[in-house]
Amino acid sequence: MEQFAAGRILRGRYRLERILGRGAMGHVWQGTDVYLERPVAVKTVAADLLALPDRRGTALARFEREAKAAAHLDHANTTTVYDAAVTEDVCCLVMQLVDGTTLDNVVDYAATTDPHLVARLVGELHELLALPLDEGDYALAAAELGMEVGPPEPFSYGAWFQAVAVTLAGG
Structure with a gap:
């Protein structure tokens, strides 16, 4: 290889x-x-x-x-x-090649985006997190969502989705 x-x-x-x-x-x-x-x-x-x-x-x-x-x-x-x-x-x-994002950018997104759209995204992330998935499945879900760069250190995909959902929800 x-x-x-x-x-x-x-x-x-x-x-x-x-x-x-x-x-x-x-x-x-x-x-x-x-x-x-x-x-x-x-x-x-x-x-x-x-x-x-x-x-x-x-x-x-x-x-x-x-x-x-x-x-x-x-x-x-x-x-x-x-x-x-x-x-x-x-x-x-x-x-x-597309530009990626950080959790700081997620905070900026939440502050400048229609609250209804943010709420919808949070709901969809929570639905995804409620499924019985392993990290490989979360990685595949990330690819299907167009997230072609792994989550920033030290996050796993599941933890990154959780952090984004919590951040967008204002927590």
């Missing part, structure tokens, strides 16, 4: 530039499609995770499922998937 570092070019086309976020399964990089000369986000699976024979199959299957699910999404609030690879040499998902 390929090791990832800034400056590395994946699939002869995608140059990794800097890490935008870390998640349970790997990293999301800011990169450049050197052929089309456009910025991209590149999600990679951690090489150490794939090096464990008892976890490799599960990790690759989850990553492939996420890539296919994300590729079928067509909505203004989701990122566009440009390319994906799940091979012995490289495991990556190449997407549209």
Whole structure:
């Protein structure tokens, strides 16, 4: 499995530039499609995770499922998937690069957005949190919501959704 570092070019086309976020399964990089000369986000699976024979199959299957699910999404609030690879040499998902957010930005959002819209979002987050999901399911939900960067340290996806819901609710 390929090791990832800034400056590395994946699939002869995608140059990794800097890490935008870390998640349970790997990293999301800011990169450049050197052929089309456009910025991209590149999600990679951690090489150490794939090096464990008892976890490799599960990790690759989850990553492939996420890539296919994300590729079928067509909505203004989701990122566009440009390319994906799940091979012995490289495991990556190449997407549209979008600006991310922090919890401080969530506070600003709550203060400047229609309260009815904020209440609706809080309700939807609480419904999501009420489901019997594990962290992998929350990560997939985040991808489906267009959140292509892992939650900021030290949050897991579930804890990040909880923090956002509480913050938006004014708690």
